[in-house]
Amino acid sequence: MYIMRLDDAAENWKKENWHRMHDLLSKYNIKPIIAIIPNNSDPFLLSFDKDKEYYPTIHKWLKEGWTPALHGYDHVQDSLSGGINPVNKRSEFAGKSYYEQYIKITEGYKTLSDHGIKTNIFVAPAHTFDKTTLQALRNSRRISIISDTVANDVYYYNGLFFVPQQSGEVREIFFKVTTFCYHPNTMSDEQFIKLEKFLKRHSKDFTDIKKVKFKKRNKNTLDKVLSALYFTRIKIRQLIKNNR
Numbered sequence: 091m092y093i094m095r096l097d098d099a100a101e102n103w104k105k106e107n108w109h110r111m112h113d114l115l116s117k118y119n120i121k122p123i124i125a126i127i128p129n130n131s132d133p134f135l136l137s138f139d140k141d142k143e144y145y146p147t148i149h150k151w152l153k154e155g156w157t158p159a160l161h162g163y164d165h166v167q168d169s170l171s172g173g174i175n176p177v178n179k180r181s182e183f184a185g186k187s188y189y190e191q192y193i194k195i196t197e198g199y200k201t202l203s204d205h206g207i208k209t210n211i212f213v214a215p216a217h218t219f220d221k222t223t224l225q226a227l228r229n230s231r232r233i234s235i236i237s238d239t240v241a242n243d244v245y246y247y248n249g250l251f252f253v254p255q256q257s258g259e260v261r262e263i264f265f266k267v268t269t270f271c272y273h274p275n276t277m278s279d280e281q282f283i284k285l286e287k288f289l290k291r292h293s294k295d296f297t298d299i300k301k302v303k304f305k306k307r308n309k310n311t312l313d314k315v316l317s318a319l320y321f322t323r324i325k326i327r328q329l330i331k332n333n334r
């Protein structure tokens with residue numbers, strides 16, 4: 091089954107793209123995870139206008155069944171570590187001290203709470219975090235689920251549930267659980283068209299993260315092999331790029 095995830099909701103966002111995404115997903119009755127940046131300081135995102143209707147819009151969509159997630163604290167990825175899910179070699183969290191990470195998580199959570207948004211899901215900016223992040227998340231006592239790992243199915247590790255997130259765009263993948271992660275702020279017309287084509291055929295294959303059964307199972311051999319293949323492919327790509 092598929093899960094949809096939308097990253098980088100912030101007061102400064104490309105409003106028209108988010109509304110286009112909302113209308114598209116509503117048409118096919120898909121309820122995504124929306125990864126919300128509590129205190130956005132990302133210079134790229136700050137280049138968009140501040141939306142005065144931002145929080146009312148978020149609340150409207152949450153009422154319709156969208157699920158909020160804590161997307162770090164400020165979205166500034168000033169660490170060059172890839173951590174334990176090295177999709178990128180930059181991070182807001184991986185490589186930083188426990189104290190710094192704990193404060194980001196608890197302050198980020200508090201900001202969302204102050205706006206009436208409660209969540210138990212964490213989405214790391216740039217998909218990157220390390221074991222210290224997991225410790226800080228556990229100790230925050232707020233977060234029990236991480237959306238981001240390469241695996242076939244949901245698993246339990248270090249006191250947290252991990253929901254696989256394997257692709258940045260829709261395609262037919264036959265993992266037990268697949269999350270597609272979109273960034274509406276930077277989506278092109280072609281990406282919206284391709285997404286709708288896929289939804290026309292596959293909308294019934296999507297589920298809502300609220301309906302996922304969280305069983306405390308360990309990562310199995312298949313999950314480990316898939317993860318190794320995925321990250322080996324990234325390393326090979328990087329080697330080829332560096333040798334050009």
Ligand SMILES: [Zn+2]
Pocket residue numbers: 097098161165214215216
């Ligand atoms: Zn992000």
